Amino acid sequence: KAGVTQTPRYLIKTRGQQVTLSCSPISGHRSVSWYQQTPGQGLQFLFEYFSETQRNKGNFPGRFSGRQFSNSRSEMNVSTLELGDSALYLCASSFFGISYEQYFGPGTRLTVT
Amino acid sequence: AQSVAQPEDQVNVAEGNPLTVKCTYSVSGNPYLFWYVQYPNRGLQFLLKYITGDNLVKGSYGFEAEFNKSQTSFHLKKPSALVSDSALYFCAVSQRDKAGGGADGLTFGKGTHLIIQP
Numbered sequence: 001k002a003g004v005t006q007t008p009r010y011l012i013k014t015r016g017q018q019v020t021l022s023c024s025p026i027s028g029h030r031s032v033s034w035y036q037q038t039p040g041q042g043l044q045f046l047f048e049y050f051s052e053t054q055r056n057k058g059n060f061p062g063r064f065s066g067r068q069f070s071n072s073r074s075e076m077n078v079s080t081l082e083l084g085d086s087a088l089y090l091c092a093s094s095f096f097g098i099s100y101e102q103y104f105g106p107g108t109r110l111t112v113t
Numbered sequence: 114a115q116s117v118a119q120p121e122d123q124v125n126v127a128e129g130n131p132l133t134v135k136c137t138y139s140v141s142g143n144p145y146l147f148w149y150v151q152y153p154n155r156g157l158q159f160l161l162k163y164i165t166g167d168n169l170v171k172g173s174y175g176f177e178a179e180f181n182k183s184q185t186s187f188h189l190k191k192p193s194a195l196v197s198d199s200a201l202y203f204c205a206v207s208q209r210d211k212a213g214g215g216a217d218g219l220t221f222g223k224g225t226h227l228i229i230q231p
Contacts, residue, residue, distance in 0.1 A: 043203060043221035056218040098219045099145045099207050104157035
């Protein structure tokens with residue numbers, strides 16, 4: 001069974017640009033959640049999508065958005081990038097949701113210059 | 114708002130000795146509690162969870178955790194540490210009473226580096 005995949009693995013962007021990250025969950029999983037990991041703030045929950053609907057949202061500005069497609073694949077978009085957005089972005093999938101066992105992808109390392 | 118505290122940035126244990134990684138939490142209502150482990154270059158992996166029932170939860174790789182409601186704690190334990198247990202450990206909480214895990218999602222602690230010395 002293939003694991004959670006994230007593309008791209010590494011990304012360098014300039015301040016003010018926007019970026020889209022992609023996540024393909026484990027087959028059959030309907031929940032996809034996104035997390036930001038930084039040395040200073042640790043692991044922070046961004047949002048969760050379940051069957052194409054945003055079910056939970058963390059405390060991030062509106063520049064961070066996401067969506068989920070009918071095949072459960074998810075994308076996360078960050079507009080008007082800031083230096084502080086440099087982080088490892090992790091995607092996780094689960095059959096039932098974030099309150100159950102989640103399987104994490106390897107992450108996308110975003111560097112904003 | 115919910116929160117998780119892992120009071121130790123690093124825990125050092127000799128191989129073969131028991132280990133404990135501490136976690137306390139704060140949440141409205143009843144909690145779902147988790148431990149995840151992050152190995153270098155291997156991503157984040159699920160270890161165990163507490164939802165309801167027995168306060169002692171057993172998980173992967175011989176780890177267990179004890180839920181203590183009165184102390185709002187969920188400490189991770191293992192009777193005999195292995196060098197291969199060296200990694201970054203995260204405790205996490207979500208609110209049990211709402212569908213999908215609660216309005217605040219899943220909150221992680223800052224993580225504890227566990228170092229097992231041969």
